[in-house]
Amino acid sequence: MHFLCISSDLAEGRCRAFSVAGVSLFGVRRQGKVHLYRNRCPHRDIALNWHEDDFLDDSGQLIQCVHHGAQFLIDSGECVTGPCTGEWLESLDCLEDSRGLWLTD
Numbered sequence: 051m052h053f054l055c056i057s058s059d060l061a062e063g064r065c066r067a068f069s070v071a072g073v074s075l076f077g078v079r080r081q082g083k084v085h086l087y088r089n090r091c092p093h094r095d096i097a098l099n100w101h102e103d104d105f106l107d108d109s110g111q112l113i114q115c116v117h118h119g120a121q122f123l124i125d126s127g128e129c130v131t132g133p134c135t136g137e138w139l140e141s142l143d144c145l146e147d148s149r150g151l152w153l154t155d
């Protein structure tokens with residue numbers, strides 16, 4: 051397991067970038083649950099973001115790729131708008147305990 055952050059460092063409705071062994075990841079907390087994905091857009095296999103911790107659209111309801119506007123459901127990582135519609139972000143398993151958030155993959 052790899053420690054990612056203490057729970058208060060990923061607040062409700064916010065997202066945060068992580069790096070584990072050189073792999074770029076990000077987490078989004080929605081309705082208390084953290085969803086963790088590899089930071090790689092299925093359209094071009096590049097990072098979704100330009101700015102650190104910036105992975106959501108203006109509404110905060112969808113994950114968004116800055117390059118060509120693909121949008122993904124927070125809960126599942128499914129692309130619902132844009133050039134890779136129907137493809138998925140790579141989901142990673144995580145767990146949260148009293149010490150914080152952990153990558154378990």
Ligand code: FES
Nearest residue numbers: 091093115118120
């Ligand atoms: S690289 Fe993400 S939408 Fe094109």
